[in-house]
Amino acid sequence: MSEPHIKAENLSLHIGKNRILNDISFDLSGNKIIGLLGRNSAGKTTLLSVLAAYHSPTIGTLKMNNRDIFEDASIVEQISFIKEESFEYEYDKAKKWLDDRGSFRANYDADYAAHLVKRFKIPMNKKVYNLSRGMKSALTVTLGLASRCPITIFDEAYLGMDAPAREIFYEEVLKDYMEHPRMIILSTHLISEMDSLFEEVLIIKEGSLLMQKNTEELLTEGVSVTGTTEKVDAWAAGKTILKEQTLGNTKSVMVFGSRTNAERQAAIESGLEFGPIALQDLFIHLTEEGADS
Ligand SMILES: Nc1ncnc2c1ncn2[C@@H]1O[C@H](COP(=O)(O)OP(=O)(O)OP(=O)(O)O)[C@@H](O)[C@H]1O
Numbered sequence: 001m002s003e004p005h006i007k008a009e010n011l012s013l014h015i016g017k018n019r020i021l022n023d024i025s026f027d028l029s030g031n032k033i034i035g036l037l038g039r040n041s042a043g044k045t046t047l048l049s050v051l052a053a054y055h056s057p058t059i060g061t062l063k064m065n066n067r068d069i070f071e072d073a074s075i076v077e078q079i080s081f082i083k084e085e086s087f088e089y090e091y092d093k094a095k096k097w098l099d100d101r102g103s104f105r106a107n108y109d110a111d112y113a114a115h116l117v118k119r120f121k122i123p124m125n126k127k128v129y130n131l132s133r134g135m136k137s138a139l140t141v142t143l144g145l146a147s148r149c150p151i152t153i154f155d156e157a158y159l160g161m162d163a164p165a166r167e168i169f170y171e172e173v174l175k176d177y178m179e180h181p182r183m184i185i186l187s188t189h190l191i192s193e194m195d196s197l198f199e200e201v202l203i204i205k206e207g208s209l210l211m212q213k214n215t216e217e218l219l220t221e222g223v224s225v226t227g228t229t230e231k232v233d234a235w236a237a238g239k240t241i242l243k244e245q246t247l248g249n250t251k252s253v254m255v256f257g258s259r260t261n262a263e264r265q266a267a268i269e270s271g272l273e274f275g276p277i278a279l280q281d282l283f284i285h286l287t288e289e290g291a292d293s
Pocket residue numbers: 015018020038039040041042043044045046047189
């Protein structure tokens with residue numbers, strides 16, 4: 001298959017009277033790791049389930065490699081959608097569950113799955129419903145990674161995993177992506193742990209797309225500036241201020257928006273101090289109630 005290309009145009013999803021996704025357009029192309037960021041209830045799971053063809057858009061279109069995801073079953077085979085499952089009635093042993101599901105996936109690598117099972121220490125002789133929450137997550141993540149689908153979606157797949165298991169997950173995502181490039185989309189609202197994975201991010205807020213950006217570009221647009229209140233106010237006038245703090249005559253602002261190098265240089269020469277803003281801080285302020293990017 002050629003490199004994946006997903007194009008959403010004016011996509012809206014209504015369920016009953018609820019308008020869950022509103023007029024979303026984006027263009028994702030190539031093998032890369034993409035972060036889908038949004039606060040609780042922003043619509044991450046819903047958007048991903050539309051991408052995985054679980055829901056058809058009420059309005060608008062969603063195409064993969066120029067074909068409608070809902071009209072072509074062969075496309076759905078290229079997509080793996082991993083989310084937290086309760087597995088309340090899953091009486092198979094973990095080994096059978098994984099082997100059965102892997103057998104339906106064209107690129108499934110059983111040796112790699114065995115490697116992940118070992119790293120996560122999943123007790124494969126236990127019945128799935130009896131596994132701990134963290135082990136259920138590890139099992140689904142193992143299926144998602146070892147399936148090596150051209151489009152692999154993890155919807156907050158770390159839920160239930162403890163910190164060491166999450167660390168293994170992040171390491172394996174990166175390592176396996178480098179060896180077998182594909183499009184991997186990870187949704188999260190725990191950004192600080194995962195920010196270094198994302199080459200691109202989609203940020204959604206209240207069912208609408210706030211932005212689609214290359215992560216590096218996004219990070220260069222956010223900057224914290226500190227100096228005397230007078231100088232900081234003069235510099236920040238007309239800019240998008242995400243946050244401000246004053247202590248005595250010293251002021252610090254977080255600003256978002258593109259700047260020229262010359263502008264930055266002049267500000268530094270006038271005595272202002274520039275610092276980076278972490279992706280998580282940018283996310284928090286950009287998605288705040290009333291924030292307008
Ligand atoms: N079947 C449904 N019927 C009605 N409303 C729904 C349905 N599914 C989701 N919603 C609503 O749509 C909104 C988005 O839900 P969604 O689960 O996509 O958010 P999320 O960003 O994944 O949230 P979280 O981070 O809390 O998991 C929520 O307000 C939710 O209550």
